[in-house]
Amino acid sequence: MDKKRIIELLDQLSPILAGKEESIGKELTEKLQSALLVAKEEVASKEGVALANSLSGFVQMISKASLPGANLRFTDQERPVWEEFKALTEQARADGQRGFQLFH
Structure with a gap:
């Protein structure tokens, strides 16, 4: 998992989410x-499956x-940040699950 990219995306999501208060x-x-x-x-303290599962909870x-029925909507400019974060998280989780299955 590209931790640096995950942090960058979280940094981008922070002001997006803050702007949704209204x-x-x-x-x-x-x-x-x-x-x-x-x-x-x-992201700083966990690795592998533990990190993927943790980020999955945020997703x-x-x-x-x-x-x-809920009110959170992403604009066309915001959506790519969210979609990339979600895709990276889902890919990491899928990779972790595949790795877990290989060892059982």
Whole structure:
């Protein structure tokens, strides 16, 4: 997993999420920002499957806030940052699962 790129994407997501407070509310914005900070800390401290699983939790939280009926929406300019982050996380998790299966 390209930790440097993950951190760059998280750094880009931070102001995007902060700018959503009006549409998603202060409480959810704070929750997502807190989860983002935890994700950044975990990128620095975890490796492999543990990191992929941790980042997957962050992806699930953002995805849930983006479901129909929820208010989180990404603009056309913001969406590529989110989509790249999500794709890197999903790829890392899939790679980890494949590696795990090879050893069992």
